[in-house]
Amino acid sequence: MADETPVTDGKPKIPETSEVLSAVRIRQATPFKNSLHVIVAVDPKTGRELEVFAQTGSAGGLPGSNLEAICRMVSLYLRNGGELKDVIEQLKGISCHMAKHTKDGYVESMGDALGIAMKRYLDAKEKHGLEALLTGEVNLEEEHEEKVP
Numbered sequence: 001m002a003d004e005t006p007v008t009d010g011k012p013k014i015p016e017t018s019e020v021l022s023a024v025r026i027r028q029a030t031p032f033k034n035s036l037h038v039i040v041a042v043d044p045k046t047g048r049e050l051e052v053f054a055q056t057g058s059a060g061g062l063p064g065s066n067l068e069a070i071c072r073m074v075s076l077y078l079r080n081g082g083e084l085k086d087v088i089e090q091l092k093g094i095s096c097h098m099a100k101h102t103k104d105g106y107v108e109s110m111g112d113a114l115g116i117a118m119k120r121y122l123d124a125k126e127k128h129g130l131e132a133l134l135t136g137e138v139n140l141e142e143e144h145e146e147k148v149p
Contacts, residue, residue, distance in 0.1 A: 028117035029102035091115030
């Protein structure tokens with residue numbers, strides 16, 4: 001992470017994002033009834049990921065509040081110079097009692113599903129480029145279906 005975080009009143013100032021950001025949305029199967037919808041917001045000029053938002057098909061509840069907390073921490077980390085690949089590595093393989101095979105492969109938990117969705121985004125970004133993702137030239141749903149047996 002960057003060590004150049006500005007300090008205000010003795011506390012580090014959290015870098016802010018602009019009012020409008022470009023983003024990519026990924027739908028990911030989970031071990032639960034509802035799909036996970038993950039939005040990765042990026043700076044189109046630098047290509048850096050700045051924020052992550054996620055929600056399940058049902059509003060609120062424990063999974064929703066946990067996802068919000070995780071995404072707030074991920075966004076804070078990203079805005080302070082962290083990289084998405086490090087977040088993915090931390091979320092990979094977190095399991096729970098509801099782990100199961102889905103149409104998207106084996107998913108161990110909501111955290112694992114979040115990591116899988118972000119990995120799909122990064123893989124597509126590396127393969128096709130950010131501009132192709134942001135302009136809709138790449139369909140992550142179709143590309144993912146090709147990989148899953």
